[in-house]
Amino acid sequence: MITLGVTVLDCPDHAALAEFYAQMLGWRVTDGEDDDWIEVAGPNGRTLAFQRVESGYRPPQWPGQDVPQQLHLDFDVARADIDEAERKVVGLGAKLVQHDEGVRDFRVYLDPAGHPFCLCLK
Incomplete structure (x- = not known):
């Protein structure tokens, strides 16, 4: 197995x-x-x-494929906690690169090394 x-x-x-x-x-x-x-x-x-x-080392470029991301991490967050979670990750050094704008169920960030990850509403 x-x-x-x-x-x-x-x-x-x-x-x-x-x-x-x-x-x-x-x-x-x-x-x-x-x-x-x-x-x-x-x-x-x-x-x-x-x-x-x-x-x-070349960080992934998101969006785009000049330097592809190859993978990203999704983290689940309760809808009521999304703004607090965003403040936390940005405070730790993440960069918001795509807000949900009220139409998506996720927000995209880059970690301090440039890897994309999402905070996803659960």
């Missing part, structure tokens, strides 16, 4: 990006396997990992 293990994001500063997601999700940063790897542990064995790319 195959099960999903860990989701890994490349970035230039893996410790800083791990701290961003740990604070955003209320998870905890754990030791990585080596100097270029760090993990954030959540409930029920959920894990996000961050791998340092020392040179040549």
